[in-house]
Amino acid sequence: MKKVQGAVHFVANNKLSFERGPSPVELYPTPADQLGHHKKVQPQPTMEEILPKLETPAMKARIADLLSRYPEAQGALLEVLWLVQEALGWVPREGIRYAAKVCGCSPAHAFGVATFYTMYKHAPTGRFLLQFCRNICCEQKGASNIIAYTEKALNIKTGETTPDGLFTILQVECLGACGFGPVMLVNDDFATNAKDGKLTMIPGETLTPEHVDNILRWCYAREKEFKNEPVRDALGGSVAGHLGHPGAPGASAVAQIFDYAPPSPVLGLKAVSKETGVVLTWKGAPEFTRLVVEREEGGSWKEIGEPSVKDKEFTDPNGRSGMNYRMIATSGDRVAKPSKEEKAV
Amino acid sequence: MAEKIKVCTGNFGKGAQDIAVYKKLGGYANISSRLFDLSQFEVIDLVQRSGLRGRGGAGFPTGLKWSFVPRNTGKPVYIVVNADEGEPGTFKDHFLMIEDPHRLIEGLIIAGWALGSRTAYIYVRGEFLPCIESLNKAISQAYAEGLLGKNIGGTKFSFDIFVHRGAGAYICGEETALINSLEGQKGQPRLKPPFPAVSGAWKSPTCVNNVETLMALPWIFQNSPEAYAALGTASAGGTKVFCVSGDVKRTGVYEAPLGTPVMELLTSSEYACGIDGTLKGVIPGGSSCPVLLPEECEKATLDYECMSCFKTMFGSGAVMPFNTTRDVVVLLNTLGNFYSHESCGQCTPCREGTGYAKRIINSILNGEGHDGDLELLLSLSDQYNGTTICPLAPALGAPMTAFIKKYRSEFEAYIEKNPNHGSPRICATYRPGAFW
Numbered sequence: 001m002k003k004v005q006g007a008v009h010f011v012a013n014n015k016l017s018f019e020r021g022p023s024p025v026e027l028y029p030t031p032a033d034q035l036g037h038h039k040k041v042q043p044q045p046t047m048e049e050i051l052p053k054l055e056t057p058a059m060k061a062r063i064a065d066l067l068s069r070y071p072e073a074q075g076a077l078l079e080v081l082w083l084v085q086e087a088l089g090w091v092p093r094e095g096i097r098y099a100a101k102v103c104g105c106s107p108a109h110a111f112g113v114a115t116f117y118t119m120y121k122h123a124p125t126g127r128f129l130l131q132f133c134r135n136i137c138c139e140q141k142g143a144s145n146i147i148a149y150t151e152k153a154l155n156i157k158t159g160e161t162t163p164d165g166l167f168t169i170l171q172v173e174c175l176g177a178c179g180f181g182p183v184m185l186v187n188d189d190f191a192t193n194a195k196d197g198k199l200t201m202i203p204g205e206t207l208t209p210e211h212v213d214n215i216l217r218w219c220y221a222r223e224k225e226f227k228n229e230p231v232r233d234a235l236g237g238s239v240a241g242h243l244g245h246p247g248a249p250g251a252s253a254v255a256q257i258f259d260y261a262p263p264s265p266v267l268g269l270k271a272v273s274k275e276t277g278v279v280l281t282w283k284g285a286p287e288f289t290r291l292v293v294e295r296e297e298g299g300s301w302k303e304i305g306e307p308s309v310k311d312k313e314f315t316d317p318n319g320r321s322g323m324n325y326r327m328i329a330t331s332g333d334r335v336a337k338p339s340k341e342e343k344a345v
Numbered sequence: 346m347a348e349k350i351k352v353c354t355g356n357f358g359k360g361a362q363d364i365a366v367y368k369k370l371g372g373y374a375n376i377s378s379r380l381f382d383l384s385q386f387e388v389i390d391l392v393q394r395s396g397l398r399g400r401g402g403a404g405f406p407t408g409l410k411w412s413f414v415p416r417n418t419g420k421p422v423y424i425v426v427n428a429d430e431g432e433p434g435t436f437k438d439h440f441l442m443i444e445d446p447h448r449l450i451e452g453l454i455i456a457g458w459a460l461g462s463r464t465a466y467i468y469v470r471g472e473f474l475p476c477i478e479s480l481n482k483a484i485s486q487a488y489a490e491g492l493l494g495k496n497i498g499g500t501k502f503s504f505d506i507f508v509h510r511g512a513g514a515y516i517c518g519e520e521t522a523l524i525n526s527l528e529g530q531k532g533q534p535r536l537k538p539p540f541p542a543v544s545g546a547w548k549s550p551t552c553v554n555n556v557e558t559l560m561a562l563p564w565i566f567q568n569s570p571e572a573y574a575a576l577g578t579a580s581a582g583g584t585k586v587f588c589v590s591g592d593v594k595r596t597g598v599y600e601a602p603l604g605t606p607v608m609e610l611l612t613s614s615e616y617a618c619g620i621d622g623t624l625k626g627v628i629p630g631g632s633s634c635p636v637l638l639p640e641e642c643e644k645a646t647l648d649y650e651c652m653s654c655f656k657t658m659f660g661s662g663a664v665m666p667f668n669t670t671r672d673v674v675v676l677l678n679t680l681g682n683f684y685s686h687e688s689c690g691q692c693t694p695c696r697e698g699t700g701y702a703k704r705i706i707n708s709i710l711n712g713e714g715h716d717g718d719l720e721l722l723l724s725l726s727d728q729y730n731g732t733t734i735c736p737l738a739p740a741l742g743a744p745m746t747a748f749i750k751k752y753r754s755e756f757e758a759y760i761e762k763n764p765n766h767g768s769p770r771i772c773a774t775y776r777p778g779a780f781w
Contacts, residue, residue, distance in 0.1 A: 077529030236477030241488030
């Protein structure tokens with residue numbers, strides 16, 4: 001919890017602020033406050049500094065794959081921002097500009113998008129980003145105690161990074177693992193404990209101070225094992241075999257042809273014998289262009305009428321109960337198989 | 346006692362992430378001449394007869410939704426899977442996608458065939474990277490087996506599935522916000538109409554379905570729509586995956602037929618095994634549903650109609666019981682923080698109103714409440730309804746009203762902690778916009 005001082009810096013590099021004096025209302029820190037928004041000015045790298053990391057052949061291939069998936073390049077914006085964050089560890093201003101250029105939208109639009117979503121980091125974080133859920137189920141199970149414990153153990157506040165650059169603590173909204181609450185994310189993995197060199201989340205094991213210790217120990221062990229944190233694919237691995245979106249750059253797909261499926265037969269045919277004759281009802285499909293009603297006479301089918309496709313019912317004045325009926329629908333130039341035979345009752 | 350039928354969770358714990366295992370368990374049996382001999386209209390009719398309703402929260406009949414998608418307009422039809430599961434208390438899709446990604450792919454192929462779609466996007470929330478990895482692996486395997494891609498099964502039907510990673514915004518679970526996010530914009534909901542079924546992603550017909558809805562399709566095809574309808578209640582067929590969290594002995598994801606009594610889900614040894622402590626209340630369908638008192642829970646069953654009789658919602662099936670040691674003011678405070686943080690900022694009643702409610706609840710919790718605060722919160726809650734584009738603000742209003750009406754004495758006890766509670770509120774923080 002922190003006191004809001006009334007100073008709001010929407011843009012970290014912008015000098016603009018609205019000083020209204022201190023407010024006595026206590027608010028939870030939000031991720032937006034925590035990284036880059038309400039903080040002091042974050043030094044930004046230049047485009048020349050970040051381009052070597054972004055314009056690698058592997059990255060170019062991945063971006064080309066992404067662009068082939070969407071009818072408009074802008075659809076890939078979120079995914080390209082993820083790639084920028086994967087390559088740089090955070091999303092600097094020039095990284096946003098690069099994503100905008102790739103996706104053919106304005107830098108202002110990309111900046112709006114990058115600041116709307118909470119998972120893009122606008123300042124570098126520690127090697128292990130510890131995100132604690134503080135929503136209703138986790139709160140009920142003692143999330144605030146766990147967060148307080150971790151803050152004390154690492155001697156930092158929420159939103160801060162330890163001086164050795166290892167840990168950053170964030171409080172976030174529901175993480176979607178409520179049954180295990182309280183839960184945390186260690187970078188991209190859910191964890192309620194660490195066992196045998198692995199982060200685990202198994203039923204019946206919730207986050208307790210001992211488990212937090214286990215997880216922190218796991219982090220320290222990993223720090224010793226790898227000098228740098230191994231890069232995790234931000235888009236969850238590649239998929240071979242995509243044809244892409246028809247018409248997108250680099251896509252080999254063509255638009256779906258219309259008549260790949262068999263034409264629709266008439267469904268739900270019902271025949272009811274009344275005083276005026278046999279009344280037939282059925283379910284219409286928007287694709288029908290012609291309907292034919294047939295009646296069984298001496299073992300063969302005889303056409304007895306042609307209702308309009310907009311009709312809801314058809315009356316056979318010569319019909320009696322016990323006669324068999326069926327309907328045949330035509331869609332364009334394709335004739336469907338006959339409907340189920342229906343005996344008039 | 347006969348074994349319960351499991352429509353969606355049948356393959357849990359069997360290693361069905363691998364396509365060979367999934368096929369051995371009877372998967373992809375529908376993707377054969379069985380599906381490809383049916384016309385689009387027949388598939389939609391079959392889904393309509395099953396009584397399947399959307400499992401994401403609103404409960405709209407799936408077959409009906411599909412029948413709204415126009416055909417042969419010259420525009421592509423998109424299927425978007427809503428896997429942006431952010432409703433507090435809900436975690437079923439998370440485990441459905443990790444345990445059984447192939448069932449989702451099979452359901453998508455059926456939906457793609459029925460709607461004449463060429464491209465499907467699975468919008469997974471950013472926090473679920475393990476799910477995305479599981480899905481991508483499964484999709485790769487499906488391409489390798491020829492179940493996706495060009496001319497599937499020798500027909501002229503081609504289909505691609507892409508996974509789209511979101512980046513952390515609860516509001517993207519709303520279908521039009523999700524479509525905006527898919528287009529690379531801020532996830533702000535759009536005005537309806539036009540409905541996405543007519544003009545959705547990139548102004549093309551778009552069908553947005555929940556993960557669980559699509560995962561029920563393979564079972565419906567394998568058995569029959571009538572068998573599925575028979576599992577549930579008269580007006581809604583089938584089973585539902587419930588996520589039980591909070592004060593029960595065994596939390597987790599349980600599949601039960603619609604119409605199961607609330608107390609059976611919470612106390613049966615098949616499901617949650619009993620309540621920890623004494624029951625104080627149950628939030629029956631995710632955080633945006635009004636709370637039920639214990640005496641109401643005794644009578645309530647988990648289906649759409651019964652829940653609306655109790656003036657609450659069936660929602661996404663997240664059942665959250667809490668016991669007498671929990672403080673409802675703290676719970677409501679958490680909700681106020683959540684909704685005011687997740688408001689997208691588009692409509693004023695929501696952007697300002699949720700923050701306003703949050704500040705009042707916060708001050709009540711801090712012992713700075715005043716007489717009349719509760720009436721103010723109730724009137725705020727009324728003003729959320731119908732004044733915003735999407736139901737995010739009403740989703741705070743509904744539980745807020747229920748919490749205050751059902752546990753009023755606890756709120757009043759908090760207000761009385763303020764020695765000046767009788768005086769009017771004249772503090773600057775009280776007004777809307779004081780934050781700025």
